[in-house]
Amino acid sequence: MNFSRHITRQYATGRGIIEWIFVCQIAIVSSANAVYTVLMQKHTWREETEEGTKFFRATHHGGRWTYATQMRGEDEWTQSDPIQPEEWQEIRDMLWNKYQRGRCPWGFIEKIDKILAKENQK
Structure with a gap:
């Protein structure tokens, strides 16, 4: 399917204005029977540790993943660069x-x- 033409057709008929705005940033990822429009996705989760609650954040943007952690009460996120194999496994x-x-x-x-x-x- 020509996605740009599809978006333009929706825009011309008054539908799909939001999709048209992001037409330059769109990436299509197919999964089973569904098609997802992926721009930036942020995934967060938490775990209870001996030190307290630890928050995790994995962000996918522009084909690149970033990974950060934060303990409850801290102001700053600790970035992990490069992402270690055990962190990739957590994200997976x-x-x-x-x-x-x-x-x-x-x-x-x-x-x-x-x-x-x-x-x-x-």
Whole structure:
């Protein structure tokens, strides 16, 4: 399907104005029977540790992942650059749970599996 033409047609008929605004930033990721429009996705979760509650944030934007952590009560997020293999596994597990509930495209999991496979070869 020619997505630009589809968006233009929707715009011309008065529908899809939001999609038209982002037409230059659109990436299509297919998953099973659904098609997702992916711009920037931020995934957050938390875990209880001995020190207290630890927050995690994985952000996908422009084909690049960032990963940050923060303890409850802290003001700043601690960025992890580069992302370590155990952190990739945490992101993958979280995305797998979201995928099972239909809240994440399969393409994200495939990309992280490739990254983990590359890391395991090292």
